[in-house]
Amino acid sequence: MSWSCIVSRSATCLASACKRESTIAIQRIVTSSCRQSHYRPRYITLEEREPAEQERLVREEMEDNAGPEVVQFPNPYAGRAGTISWLSDHRGVVKTLDRIVTVDLDKIFSNRIGRPRPPTFMLATDGQLDMLEEAVLDRAMDLLTRPPIYLQREDIPVEDMYIRSDPEMAGFAAAKVLVTNVDNDLKDHDRQMYVRQENGDLEHADYATRDRLLLTYFRNPNRRVVPEPVFDPVIMQNVLDAGRHKEMLDRIFWQFPGDTAEYINLVEQVYEDVFCRGCYEVLDSTCHFGNLVYYLCREGRWHGIYDYFKSKNRVCQAADLFRLAMTLSKNKRESQLLADYLVTFEDIPQVEKEQMDKQLVTEAERLMSPDEPRQEDGSGAVDVA
Numbered sequence: 001m002s003w004s005c006i007v008s009r010s011a012t013c014l015a016s017a018c019k020r021e022s023t024i025a026i027q028r029i030v031t032s033s034c035r036q037s038h039y040r041p042r043y044i045t046l047e048e049r050e051p052a053e054q055e056r057l058v059r060e061e062m063e064d065n066a067g068p069e070v071v072q073f074p075n076p077y078a079g080r081a082g083t084i085s086w087l088s089d090h091r092g093v094v095k096t097l098d099r100i101v102t103v104d105l106d107k108i109f110s111n112r113i114g115r116p117r118p119p120t121f122m123l124a125t126d127g128q129l130d131m132l133e134e135a136v137l138d139r140a141m142d143l144l145t146r147p148p149i150y151l152q153r154e155d156i157p158v159e160d161m162y163i164r165s166d167p168e169m170a171g172f173a174a175a176k177v178l179v180t181n182v183d184n185d186l187k188d189h190d191r192q193m194y195v196r197q198e199n200g201d202l203e204h205a206d207y208a209t210r211d212r213l214l215l216t217y218f219r220n221p222n223r224r225v226v227p228e229p230v231f232d233p234v235i236m237q238n239v240l241d242a243g244r245h246k247e248m249l250d251r252i253f254w255q256f257p258g259d260t261a262e263y264i265n266l267v268e269q270v271y272e273d274v275f276c277r278g279c280y281e282v283l284d285s286t287c288h289f290g291n292l293v294y295y296l297c298r299e300g301r302w303h304g305i306y307d308y309f310k311s312k313n314r315v316c317q318a319a320d321l322f323r324l325a326m327t328l329s330k331n332k333r334e335s336q337l338l339a340d341y342l343v344t345f346e347d348i349p350q351v352e353k354e355q356m357d358k359q360l361v362t363e364a365e366r367l368m369s370p371d372e373p374r375q376e377d378g379s380g381a382v383d384v385a
Helices: 003-036 051-065 091-100 126-143 207-217 233-241 245-255 261-277 289-299 303-311 315-328 332-347 350-368
Strands: 162-165 177-180 193-196 201-204
Touching: 091 289, 091 315, 091 332, 177 207, 193 207, 233 245, 233 261, 245 261, 261 289, 289 303, 289 315, 303 315, 315 332, 315 350
Parallel strands: none
Antiparallel strands: 162 201, 177 193, 193 201
16 A cells, blocks of 8 residues: 555545534534523424325334234124114103103112111201202112113024134144133123134134123123022022012023023013012012013003003003003004104193093003904004004
């Protein structure tokens, strides 16, 4: 290497070093001046950048935050489970059932669960007394909230349960592998649950597996994995013979989901026992009385409870019962029209409503008389208005 090359390279390195030192010195001077003048550097926001630059930054941010790809399979339980009967949830039917149920505070608060507390006494003004009475009435209305009436579950076809086959997963475990979503924001019938078979097949979980997983991950303190022996037919009949229909319905509601065949069959057995015995007072002023009325009107066996209302001189409830029976005895289109009419019934003045109730009760008694011919459905021809 010649001396000229060595001198040239040394000069280049020296110039670079001097330039670097000068840059550092300038930065120190600027930083010092910024600190003395309380200057803060201004950052360019995303909105101030060019559109192409904005798209590039957003795309890079999404790529950095993107997690693993989640595969979503169609839920075969959508529309087959957890579906409330549309007519029982209709506003007109709900309002009618609310008018039929009476509010007896002594009966509602007679069977309180837990250790009874001694009564308390206090001096209160009229305004405070009204507020306390309103609070007690609100509490009573909460206790009278009817359980929802669900449609029975529909069986899932086998071809809809199968998802795919993964031979490489065969023999992965000696038992089935269950996978479920544990998010708290999902409803039970919307929750995805899968089963990995021993041979590698991936399938949707059946109803029994879903109920067991729900009991495992979302424990209900009133629902047991193994049902209580009180649901045995012999023991259940002894409970009904003792007049404990409300307690039996509470047990059924706590133990079984509302759209299962077990729940529907056991509830209907209790309703049939009440109908055969004619002991409607055991469920009156309870949260189950409205569903009992709905069941009897739907099945066309409402005459016994109609006589019960007449014996109690509850003309308004008897008239509402007859309107509801006429609504549920029609086809779907006519039932929809009559249910829509029941919504507007509350806007009628009280005096006119009482007169209409008396006329309707008179017409109902005429149709129920043995000399009056009836239609095949037993409803007769009557204007519910």
